[in-house]
Amino acid sequence: MKTIILKTASKYLLPLLLLFSVFILLRGHYLPGGGFVGGLIASIAFVVYAFANGLEQTKDLLRIHPGYLMPVGLLIAFVAGISPMFLSALPFMTGEWFAEPLAVIGMVGSALFFDIGVFIVVVGVSLTIIFTITESA
Amino acid sequence: MLIAILSGFLFAFILVFAGNDLKNKYAIVSAIVPFGLFVYFLQFTNRIAAGEVIKKTYQWIPSLNVNLGFTLDGISLIFALMITGIGFLVFVYTAAYLKGHHYLDRFYGYLAIFMAAMLGLVLSDNILSLFIFWELTSISSFFLIGFNNKEKSSRQSAVLALAITGIGGLLLLAGMLILGNVTGTYSIAEMLSSQSIISDSPHYIIIVLLLFGAAFTKSAQFPFHFWLPGAMKAPTPVSTYLHSATMVKAGIYLLMRFTPILGSTELWNTTLIIVGAVTMLYAAIHTIFRTDLKGILAYSTISALGILVFLIGLGTKDALLAACAFILVHAFYKACLFLVTGIIDHETGTRDTTVLSGLRKVMLPVAIAGILAAVSNAGIPPSFGFLGKDLIYESTLHMGDMAIVLTALAVLTNILLLYAGFVAGVKPFTGKLPSQFEKVHLPSYLMWAPPLILAVGGIVIGLFPGIVEGALIKPAVTALGANSGDIHLKLWHGFNTVLALSATTIGVGLLVYFVLKPSEKLVQLAQKFEIISPQHIVESLAYGFAYFSSYWSKIVQNGYLRNYIATIIIFLIIVVGYTLFNHTTFEIDYNSFAKLTVYEILTLVLMIVGILFTVFTKSRLAAVASMGVVGLAISLIFVYYSAPDLAMTQFSIDTLTVILFVLVLYKLPKYLNISNTANRIKDGVISIAFGSLIMVLALEVLSQPQNTETSSFYAENAYILAKGKNVVNVILVDFRGIDTFMEISVLTIAAIGVFSLLKLRLAKKFRDK
Numbered sequence: 059m060k061t062i063i064l065k066t067a068s069k070y071l072l073p074l075l076l077l078f079s080v081f082i083l084l085r086g087h088y089l090p091g092g093g094f095v096g097g098l099i100a101s102i103a104f105v106v107y108a109f110a111n112g113l114e115q116t117k118d119l120l121r122i123h124p125g126y127l128m129p130v131g132l133l134i135a136f137v138a139g140i141s142p143m144f145l146s147a148l149p150f151m152t153g154e155w156f157a158e159p160l161a162v163i164g165m166v167g168s169a170l171f172f173d174i175g176v177f178i179v180v181v182g183v184s185l186t187i188i189f190t191i192t193e194s195a
Numbered sequence: 196m197l198i199a200i201l202s203g204f205l206f207a208f209i210l211v212f213a214g215n216d217l218k219n220k221y222a223i224v225s226a227i228v229p230f231g232l233f234v235y236f237l238q239f240t241n242r243i244a245a246g247e248v249i250k251k252t253y254q255w256i257p258s259l260n261v262n263l264g265f266t267l268d269g270i271s272l273i274f275a276l277m278i279t280g281i282g283f284l285v286f287v288y289t290a291a292y293l294k295g296h297h298y299l300d301r302f303y304g305y306l307a308i309f310m311a312a313m314l315g316l317v318l319s320d321n322i323l324s325l326f327i328f329w330e331l332t333s334i335s336s337f338f339l340i341g342f343n344n345k346e347k348s349s350r351q352s353a354v355l356a357l358a359i360t361g362i363g364g365l366l367l368l369a370g371m372l373i374l375g376n377v378t379g380t381y382s383i384a385e386m387l388s389s390q391s392i393i394s395d396s397p398h399y400i401i402i403v404l405l406l407f408g409a410a411f412t413k414s415a416q417f418p419f420h421f422w423l424p425g426a427m428k429a430p431t432p433v434s435t436y437l438h439s440a441t442m443v444k445a446g447i448y449l450l451m452r453f454t455p456i457l458g459s460t461e462l463w464n465t466t467l468i469i470v471g472a473v474t475m476l477y478a479a480i481h482t483i484f485r486t487d488l489k490g491i492l493a494y495s496t497i498s499a500l501g502i503l504v505f506l507i508g509l510g511t512k513d514a515l516l517a518a519c520a521f522i523l524v525h526a527f528y529k530a531c532l533f534l535v536t537g538i539i540d541h542e543t544g545t546r547d548t549t550v551l552s553g554l555r556k557v558m559l560p561v562a563i564a565g566i567l568a569a570v571s572n573a574g575i576p577p578s579f580g581f582l583g584k585d586l587i588y589e590s591t592l593h594m595g596d597m598a599i600v601l602t603a604l605a606v607l608t609n610i611l612l613l614y615a616g617f618v619a620g621v622k623p624f625t626g627k628l629p630s631q632f633e634k635v636h637l638p639s640y641l642m643w644a645p646p647l648i649l650a651v652g653g654i655v656i657g658l659f660p661g662i663v664e665g666a667l668i669k670p671a672v673t674a675l676g677a678n679s680g681d682i683h684l685k686l687w688h689g690f691n692t693v694l695a696l697s698a699t700t701i702g703v704g705l706l707v708y709f710v711l712k713p714s715e716k717l718v719q720l721a722q723k724f725e726i727i728s729p730q731h732i733v734e735s736l737a738y739g740f741a742y743f744s745s746y747w748s749k750i751v752q753n754g755y756l757r758n759y760i761a762t763i764i765i766f767l768i769i770v771v772g773y774t775l776f777n778h779t780t781f782e783i784d785y786n787s788f789a790k791l792t793v794y795e796i797l798t799l800v801l802m803i804v805g806i807l808f809t810v811f812t813k814s815r816l817a818a819v820a821s822m823g824v825v826g827l828a829i830s831l832i833f834v835y836y837s838a839p840d841l842a843m844t845q846f847s848i849d850t851l852t853v854i855l856f857v858l859v860l861y862k863l864p865k866y867l868n869i870s871n872t873a874n875r876i877k878d879g880v881i882s883i884a885f886g887s888l889i890m891v892l893a894l895e896v897l898s899q900p901q902n903t904e905t906s907s908f909y910a911e912n913a914y915i916l917a918k919g920k921n922v923v924n925v926i927l928v929d930f931r932g933i934d935t936f937m938e939i940s941v942l943t944i945a946a947i948g949v950f951s952l953l954k955l956r957l958a959k960k961f962r963d964k
Binding site: 082086087088089090091092093094095098099101102105109125128129131132135136139150155167169172173175176179180182183184186187188190191192193194 | 839840843844847848850851854855858859918919920921923924925927928929932933935936939940942943945946947949950953954
């Protein structure tokens with residue numbers, strides 16, 4: 059779809075939506091949001107961009123195939139899960155938190171990293187499926 | 196002893212690496228394995244003859260009571276010597292028979308595995324390891340029958356044999372497990388002391404029937420006999436080794452082994468006598484209607500197995516003695532006849548008995564072997580066969596009221612077997628030599644020596660029965676639980692009824708041989724009855740089953756996604772609906788509902804409009820878009836009922852779904868008649884039914900008393916334990932974090948699935964496969 063309005067808008071929408079998705083991801087522990095929704099919003103950001111500028115350009119923008127995001131996300135989530143086992147000999151998936159909140163981000167703990175893993179996996183999965191289907195259709 | 200049993204497996208394993216070197220010049224070297232084993236077991240004969248029973252136990256899986264316990268007693272020794280001795284001859288024979296064959300190493304490998312499995316089977320004391328070895332013999336037999344795997348008939352026969360013996364294996368496992376439970380032990384030796392527990396147990400009948408199922412399928416008893424003639428598609432060494440001398444006798448071995456434990460009941464004896472008698476006579480009659488030498492031998496083998504089952508069924512000391520002797524007799528002459536047939540086939544290229552004659556002029560040693568074997572088979576003195584047949588008549592004559600009937604059956608069978616033996620062992624060598632066979636020459640001594648050894652052995656033992664009497668027969672009878680003290684094998688018993696019966700058998704048998712000539716007409720006559728044969732019935736059942744399953748798959752697995760979904764939904768409606776209306780009282784408390792607000796009514800209207808538009812629009816894209824509207828309206832409802840997380844997720848998912856649909860539909864051609872009216876009505880009915888069901892279900896859930904324990908636990912502990920205030924998210928990433936982890940893994944798998952389904956481009960050589 060080559061409309062000049064969408065094309066122009068998408069240039070600004072992409073960074074905004076991505077920022078929004080990170081925002082949703084970080085606030086998840088206290089307010090509505092989380093890794094899953096954040097990941098979906100991030101994928102929508104790229105899909106909107108792809109609608110306006112074509113698939114090839116979006117791929118160039120991403121530089122890597124979204125499929126590679128899936129193992130990365132799984133690895134982060136897994137490491138977040140096992141970290142308590144090594145850091146303080148607690149069972150798998152026990153929440154571990156820094157005592158003081160960080161500026162801007164807020165409380166940081168293993169659950170946040172787990173959520174980041176979920177975020178990345180969701181982006182990888184939805185973009186892989188959509189890109190694959192777009193190319194084959 | 197463990198090493199002795201495993202040596203076959205080891206040898207097969209070595210062949211994987213060394214096979215190429217072995218199969219050309221040095222094939223004969225492989226015969227060292229069975230020969231070594233034969234010598235190894237031979238050295239036990241003195242100890243066994245002295246009444247010793249040799250036992251070795253190795254721990255294997257102690258927690259499951261599976262030990263590798265081995266027992267060498269009289270029966271085991273007979274079988275072990277047969278397996279290794281005939282194995283040695285067959286290994287030697289094969290070196291010449293399949294000389295230069297591309298897969299000779301493979302063949303030796305299968306044979307070695309079979310030999311090891313068979314040894315394990317007859318030496319096992321633990322019934323579970325016995326079962327494992329039993330199955331291994333079936334499997335190695337499958338590979339050997341299907342050795343010429345480029346021929347369709349070979350493959351079919353292999354599958355048939357595996358199916359029949361495999362079913363038997365399962366029955367054996369079931370029987371063994373029940374037996375183990377009843378007695379509390381898996382050791383055969385220990386079971387011997389708990390015979391009364393077993394026969395008093397309510398499971399006795401089922402144990403015996405399962406054991407019979409196993410033995411009858413393996414030993415080709417009527418009506419499971421038909422796999423054996425098919426198994427003759429295998430190369431002749433296999434027919435010799437597995438399907439006449441050893442493997443098919445595994446069922447006999449099983450029956451013998453369990454005679455002291457389960458035997459001496461009416462069920463045991465009567466069943467075995469009837470099945471054995473039917474098999475021996477049925478198969479013996481069949482030999483008349485065959486012209487293929489191997490076919491004749493196959494049926495005469497079945498008949499001989501029938502005799503053995505019959506004798507075990509008689510169960511008296513005389514009968515068991517006869518069975519032990521007859522196993523040896525049969526192994527000698529039948530293996531020899533098979534090997535002779537193999538040579539004839541190998542040199543002349545035919546096994547048709549109507550064509551073959553006069554071959555003695557070109558292959559004298561083979562002719563001597565064949566004729567001597569036929570003599571032993573016929574029970575003409577002074578062969579070992581004469582002795583064996585005398586023992587059979589001796590045992591049937593002492594059966595009281597039934598003596599006349601049983602003896603008549605035995606005599607009739609033996610007459611027909613004599614005919615079969617002569618057709619296979621004498622007819623090809625006598626008479627005139629047809630001109631087409633004049634250039635036939637004697638094969639390598641590696642081929643004719645083994646049958647000659649067996650044939651001469653059969654006569655020598657007949658002359659000097661003392662060779663086997665003390666060392667093999669007596670300990671075997673003892674192991675069967677009978678007193679073997681006064682056994683004395685000898686050729687000449689003086690003039691008595693048995694001698695008269697023997698003379699009758701030989702006389703009538705020879706008469707039949709000279710009067711009845713095998714011919715195509717008889718074969719055709721037999722084929723008319725093919726339709727009522729057990730083989731035909733079983734095959735029809737198998738085809739019927741295959742036909743039904745393909746028909747059923749066509750209905751259920753029709754390849755249309757919409758039908759799959761419809762099937763799933765209809766199934767759910769029926770199952771859930773049935774439970775709902777039959778097992779729950781249904782009442783709705785209207786007072787508990789909150790008042791509808793304006794927003795809700797508006798959202799509802801939005802939804803209904805969206806749905807109606809989706810159903811009636813003519814454009815696919817519009818339908819997808821209006822579906823999106825419905826989805827968004829649902830997320831609005833989530834917002835009203837304070838589930839912001841759900842609302843957000845629903846919103847994003849819905850957006851992405853619409854995008855996906857658009858991406859796919861955008862490229863589709865624009866024909867508009869997507870489905871006809873009938874389909875639409877059908878789909879509408881299904882959807883409305885399913886929707887109503889879900890509605891009823893939701894209302895029903897509401898009317899149940901709520902259990903809030905779980906939700907209040909999460910609400911109270913979200914901050915205390917997980918330092919989070921958003922309970923939904925805390926559950927996702929902390930309390931039920933492992934679930935989430937599994938879910939994202941599943942998502943990844945789904946994405947990889949989509950990617951590989953759509954992107955997989957096979958290289959040319961893999962396509963169409």
